[in-house]
Each structure stands twice: as C-alpha cells, then as structure tokens.
Amino acid sequence: MADENHVDILGWNKQFPLWYTLSCSKDKEENALEMAKLFYETHLFAAAEPILIGKFIPSCANDTYFGNQWGLSNSGIYGGNTNADINFCQVRNITCGC
Incomplete structure (x- = not known):
C-alpha cells in the first residue's frame, strides 16, 4: 500500500514494534493528513496519525x-x-x- 501511494517507510518504533513511521513526498498532491485518513479507512490499521511538522x-x-x-x-x-x-x-x- 505504501508503494501504491508513493509513501516511504522510514522504519518502525523500537518500543512499539507494530508502529511504523511513513513519509510523504513534498511533490505528492496528498498531504500527511490525507494519507493517514486513506490508510486508516482501509481498516487494515488500528490507527494512522499524521505528524504535521512546521516551524x-x-x-x-x-x-x-x-x-x-x-x-x-x-x-x-x-x-x-x-x-x-x-x-x-x-x-x-x-x-x-x-
């Protein structure tokens, strides 16, 4: 699913091994919030939360x-x-x- 949506898998959380960190490309039309919603709505994931980074x-x-x-x-x-x-x-x- 990550490949289909051009999302990079950066790694998994050592303390919570079922948690993964993904990254959206800056060139992608969809943002982190939209991608989190897309992943969550597949019902394949218990949760999908965007981390919005800004200054x-x-x-x-x-x-x-x-x-x-x-x-x-x-x-x-x-x-x-x-x-x-x-x-x-x-x-x-x-x-x-x-």
Whole structure:
C-alpha cells in the first residue's frame, strides 16, 4: 500500500514494534493528513496519525524549545487537547517571574 501511494517507510518504533513511521513526498498532491485518513479507512490499521511538522515561532517566550513544552501553551494544533496547559502566555503578560 505504501508503494501504491508513493509513501516511504522510514522504519518502525523500537518500543512499539507494530508502529511504523511513513513519509510523504513534498511533490505528492496528498498531504500527511490525507494519507493517514486513506490508510486508516482501509481498516487494515488500528490507527494512522499524521505528524504535521512546521516551524513553530513562540509568541510569548524567547525559548528555542518552547514549542516542545505542550504543558506551557497547548493550542491543540498538533493533536493535543486544546488548553491542556498552564496558560503560560497569559501569565507571562501579568508577570515576568521577577
């Protein structure tokens, strides 16, 4: 199925050997979300989740790793629960922690 849809199999997860990582070509018309839906709807897979990669630019912190800390500010854009965070950006507007 990967070959038919021009999707590369990058490898499997060592901790979860039934989980595989696939990659869509940038030249492909379908994106990761559409391919995950296609794979899932075949009923051959229990789950198919896209990982959407983009450049994250934090609006309230000058921290390279701010985007990796979902507990500080979680918009839900990467599949997490919206607002499952400590509202860091709102607090930052009130105090700088001094």
